[in-house]
Amino acid sequence: MPGPTLPPFPDDVRTHPFLIIDYELIKAGDKDEENRLWKAATTIGFWYLKNHGADQEVSDMFDMGAETMALPCEERMKFEQGDEGQSFGYKKAGANAVDAAGKNLDTAEYINISKDDALAYSQVVHRTYPSTVNSRMENTIAPFVRKALAVNYVLLNIFNEKLGLPQGTLERLHAVEEHSGSEARCIRNPPQVKEAAGGLAIGAHTDFGSLTLLHNRLGGLQVMPPGHDEWSFVRPIPEHAICNIGDALSLFSGGILQSNIHRVVPPPGAQVEYERWSLAFFTRPGNSKILRALIESSPLIAEAVKQQPDRKFETGSTAAAWSTRRFKNSRIHNRTGPETWAASRGTEHTV
Numbered sequence: 507m508p509g510p511t512l513p514p515f516p517d518d519v520r521t522h523p524f525l526i527i528d529y530e531l532i533k534a535g536d537k538d539e540e541n542r543l544w545k546a547a548t549t550i551g552f553w554y555l556k557n558h559g560a561d562q563e564v565s566d567m568f569d570m571g572a573e574t575m576a577l578p579c580e581e582r583m584k585f586e587q588g589d590e591g592q593s594f595g596y597k598k599a600g601a602n603a604v605d606a607a608g609k610n611l612d613t614a615e616y617i618n619i620s621k622d623d624a625l626a627y628s629q630v631v632h633r634t635y636p637s638t639v640n641s642r643m644e645n646t647i648a649p650f651v652r653k654a655l656a657v658n659y660v661l662l663n664i665f666n667e668k669l670g671l672p673q674g675t676l677e678r679l680h681a682v683e684e685h686s687g688s689e690a691r692c693i694r695n696p697p698q699v700k701e702a703a704g705g706l707a708i709g710a711h712t713d714f715g716s717l718t719l720l721h722n723r724l725g726g727l728q729v730m731p732p733g734h735d736e737w738s739f740v741r742p743i744p745e746h747a748i749c750n751i752g753d754a755l756s757l758f759s760g761g762i763l764q765s766n767i768h769r770v771v772p773p774p775g776a777q778v779e780y781e782r783w784s785l786a787f788f789t790r791p792g793n794s795k796i797l798r799a800l801i802e803s804s805p806l807i808a809e810a811v812k813q814q815p816d817r818k819f820e821t822g823s824t825a826a827a828w829s830t831r832r833f834k835n836s837r838i839h840n841r842t843g844p845e846t847w848a849a850s851r852g853t854e855h856t857v
């Protein structure tokens with residue numbers, strides 16, 4: 507995306523370092539690199555991924571996002587995700603609460619495109635999209651979705667083996683043929699006036715699905731590492747994706763894989779005055795899959811669950827119902843009180 511030269515990420519803010527995992531080494535079956543990936547996934551649940559090979563697709567997706575956000579507001583609003591718990595479509599800024607009090611609203615707008623709609627285009631599986639999305643479905647969005655899925659299957663298969671699960675278990679839970687909540691998301695947060703900046707672009711949350719691949723240009727993403735009580739920024743590194751584990755994979759693994767809480771604040775330092783763009787692909791389980799620890803399939807997972815008697819691993823919820831509940835209760839229109847915020851939560855309050 508051609509744009510202004512962005513000021514560098516400042517050196518005087520607290521950051522949390524993540525391991526940098528080399529996707530080329532992972533693909534080549536390098537055992538040391540797999541062990542480093544495992545370490546990242548089982549401690550903080552976040553890592554950088556280099557050599558992912560998706561730079562062109564990422565750049566095209568940012569163009570798609572810019573074209574979409576440049577549409578007249580009333581055009582974007584025709585595709586708004588609405589208050590029923592559907593994620594696909596456009597999410598206007600200010601649609602979601604960012605805390606239990608419900609006074610503050612999120613400042614980010616985004617366009618979410620379903621993996622099913624992208625791969626089946628021009629068939630409509632879930633919903634229709636703005637013209638700027640349709641015109642890039644085949645040459646931009648589907649290639650991005652395929653690359654992201656390929657990376658995620660490689661990572662899932664490593665986790666599958668490390669968890670001692672029968673071969674293909676995690677891949678089947680995320681079978682590409684089954685309709686799912688998997689989606690691409692391009693996010694825009696408006697530039698802020700330095701003195702007034704304070705609002706949250708996206709409130710604190712854990713991701714709903716299994717794996718997220720994120721591409722950031724400016725700072726703003728923050729994590730609260732396990733055992734800490736303060737937020738730390740995540741420093742964007744050019745051409746490195748930021749990967750993280752979501753709730754579904756954490757639940758499947760009996761909490762061995764960590765789904766860590768994070769949020770998005772205005773970019774730090776001089777970056778605050780710039781528009782912030784980010785791009786994510788969320789791999790989520792098939793809609794029918796029940797979110798629960800796979801205790802019958804792995805002694806390791808069974809043991810992990812036994813060690814955490816206070817934590818609930820039987821959600822009784824399908825992946826589709828889990829997401830619908832959380833999206834629906836995030837919407838400020840649906841708020842009745844702090845209980846609505848509580849109902850939008852995932853695994854973060856159980857660890």
Ligand SMILES: O=C(O)CCC(=O)C(=O)O
Pocket residue numbers: 691693708713720722726727768769770784785786
């Ligand atoms: O924009 C970012 O850096 C993170 C976005 C995020 O956490 C999300 O959309 O779930």
Ligand SMILES: [Fe+2]
Pocket residue numbers: 711712713768
């Ligand atoms: Fe997130």
